[in-house]
Amino acid sequence: MADKEKRFQLVVEPGGADLGGYPDTLLDVAVTGRRLSQREMKECESTGATAAHEGLSLGDTVDLFVDATKRAWPDLPRMARGRCSRMIDADAVAAMGSDVLTAMTTAVAAVTSGYQQAQVEALRAEEDSRRRFIDDLLEGTGDISSLADRAERFGLQLLADHVVAVAEAARPFGESDRVLGRAEAALRAGVEHGNVLTAVKDGRILVIAPVAAPAGQEGRAEAPIGAALARVIEQEAATAWRVAVGQPRTGVQGVCRSYRDCGEALRLAARLRFSERVIAAADLLLYRVVLRDAEVIADFIDTVLGPLVNARYGAEPLLETLDGYFASGCVTAKVARRFYLTERAVTYRLNRIRVLTGHDVHVPRERLALEIALIGARYFDWPRKPLPVAS
Numbered sequence: 001m002a003d004k005e006k007r008f009q010l011v012v013e014p015g016g017a018d019l020g021g022y023p024d025t026l027l028d029v030a031v032t033g034r035r036l037s038q039r040e041m042k043e044c045e046s047t048g049a050t051a052a053h054e055g056l057s058l059g060d061t062v063d064l065f066v067d068a069t070k071r072a073w074p075d076l077p078r079m080a081r082g083r084c085s086r087m088i089d090a091d092a093v094a095a096m097g098s099d100v101l102t103a104m105t106t107a108v109a110a111v112t113s114g115y116q117q118a119q120v121e122a123l124r125a126e127e128d129s130r131r132r133f134i135d136d137l138l139e140g141t142g143d144i145s146s147l148a149d150r151a152e153r154f155g156l157q158l159l160a161d162h163v164v165a166v167a168e169a170a171r172p173f174g175e176s177d178r179v180l181g182r183a184e185a186a187l188r189a190g191v192e193h194g195n196v197l198t199a200v201k202d203g204r205i206l207v208i209a210p211v212a213a214p215a216g217q218e219g220r221a222e223a224p225i226g227a228a229l230a231r232v233i234e235q236e237a238a239t240a241w242r243v244a245v246g247q248p249r250t251g252v253q254g255v256c257r258s259y260r261d262c263g264e265a266l267r268l269a270a271r272l273r274f275s276e277r278v279i280a281a282a283d284l285l286l287y288r289v290v291l292r293d294a295e296v297i298a299d300f301i302d303t304v305l306g307p308l309v310n311a312r313y314g315a316e317p318l319l320e321t322l323d324g325y326f327a328s329g330c331v332t333a334k335v336a337r338r339f340y341l342t343e344r345a346v347t348y349r350l351n352r353i354r355v356l357t358g359h360d361v362h363v364p365r366e367r368l369a370l371e372i373a374l375i376g377a378r379y380f381d382w383p384r385k386p387l388p389v390a391s
Contacts, residue, residue: 019068020047022107026072029103030080030096036103041110048114052122058115062108069104076100130154134199138164138206140256147252155195156208161248162194162255163222165207165229166262170239172203179236180205186228205233206262208255211248221248226278234277242269244279264288272378290375297376298387304373305382307356315383318356319374321349325361326371 020043025036036044044065051061077096081088088096133150136142151158173179177200184198187209194210207229211221226245233241244265246258261281268287269279291297308315321335325346328334332350336343350361359366380387 019064020044022047022065022068023072025107026069026100026103027076027079029099030076033095033099036106036110041106044107044110045114045117048111048116049118051111052115052118058112061111061115065104065107065111069100073097073100130197131199134197134201134206134208137208137252137255138201138259140253144252151252154197156197157194157210158251158255160194161211161221161250162208162258163211163225163248164246164255164258164262165209165222165225165243166246166259166266167205167229167233167237167241167243168203168266169233169237169241171237173200173205174203175200177205177236179232182236183207183229183232186232187225190224190228205229206259220280220282222246222280222282226280230278242266242277242279244269244281246281268379271381272375287375287379290372291379294388297372298380298389301373301376301380301382302387304357304359304369305377307358308353309383311352311356318349318353319377319383321346322353322361322370322374323378325350326374330361330367 021040022044025040028034029036048058048061052058077088077093080096133147133154137147137151148158156162167173167183180198180200183205184196184207187196187198187207191210192212196210197208199206207225209225211225222245226243230243233243244262246261246265249255249258258281265279265281265284268274268284268291269276272287305315305319308318311318321339324335324338325332328338332343332346335341335346339346353370354360357370359370361367361370377383
């Protein structure tokens with residue numbers, strides 16, 4: 001009997017997973033009919049957590065306990081009788097079986113709880129690591145070589161071209177929004193090499209994705225990334241939204257610059273009241289050049305468009321007409337339809353602009369001056385707000 005007890009106490013699975021004190025516990029339950037103690041349930045939770053950390057599946061982990069119980073059961077009644085020194089009838093064996101089954105069920109529940117908790121903690125640690133990496137990468141903090149090594153862990157080969165795309169909406173996005181997972185899946189489907197990372201930062205969804213030159217060298221390499229993200233956002237966002245796509249760049253600093261491109265593009269698009277939902281940072285380089293020196297552009301606006309404030313109804317109706325004229329490709333008929341005016345009324349307004357400013361929209365050099373001044377006026381929301389004053 002002693003040999004049997006010793007053999008029973010050393011029950012382990014073929015894979016080498018030690019079940020701790022579970023076999024001893026089963027024997028004690030068979031003898032006393034007691035329930036598992038808090039300490040024993042904690043041990044089972046610890047076993048489940050260890051299995052999760054070692055990569056064993058939950059099903060295989062549970063099977064270890066079930067199989068150990070099945071192998072132990074044939075010897076339990078005899079061993080229990082030896083311990084309690086009394087006869088055990090059929091009713092006692094049935095009760096013993098019920099007690100052992102209850103103990104096994106409790107143990108399996110504790111193992112499952114420990115396993116799942118370990119998985120949750122591992123996922124949280126992975127998400128925290130991922131979030132810290134993305135923050136460091138996009139903010140340009142930390143050692144570059146270290147960031148490059150960490151990037152490889154997340155499947156980013158930063159020696160290749162990557163692009164950052166950012167989506168914002170009137171209602172900020174959250175970590176739990178399903179749009180995040182959908183965006184990552186949609187973008188991964190279109191990527192042949194490398195990995196795609198998505199995250200929520202400052203209420204915006206951001207994407208880091210590898211890009212390749214388009215077939216036939218037509219179009220921009222980053223265009224499919226912006227389009228794919230926009231399709232997902234359009235389906236999910238319930239409020240106004242916009243997507244900005246940075247320029248493709250290589251290396252840690254390149255990804256950081258692409259992210260800054262997006263932030264600047266979103267800011268300019270909002271200030272200039274663009275109607276487009278998808279903005280390419282490359283398309284706004286001209287605006288960044290024009291608006292780089294606020295004092296110079298403010299002086300230029302005042303010089304070119306300032307006289308319009310003397311118009312009978314102020315500058316805004318004429319600026320609106322001028323904006324529509326440029327947006328329609330300088331076609332008077334389109335402007336008239338857009339503002340529900342006659343072509344004659346549009347022509348009159350354009351002529352008033354020429355008379356007041358001395359710039360004619362039909363003369364290329366003067367038209368360029370009007371366009372540049374109009375960009376600045378929209379950016380500063382002039383004339384509703386005053387222009388910056390030179391320091």
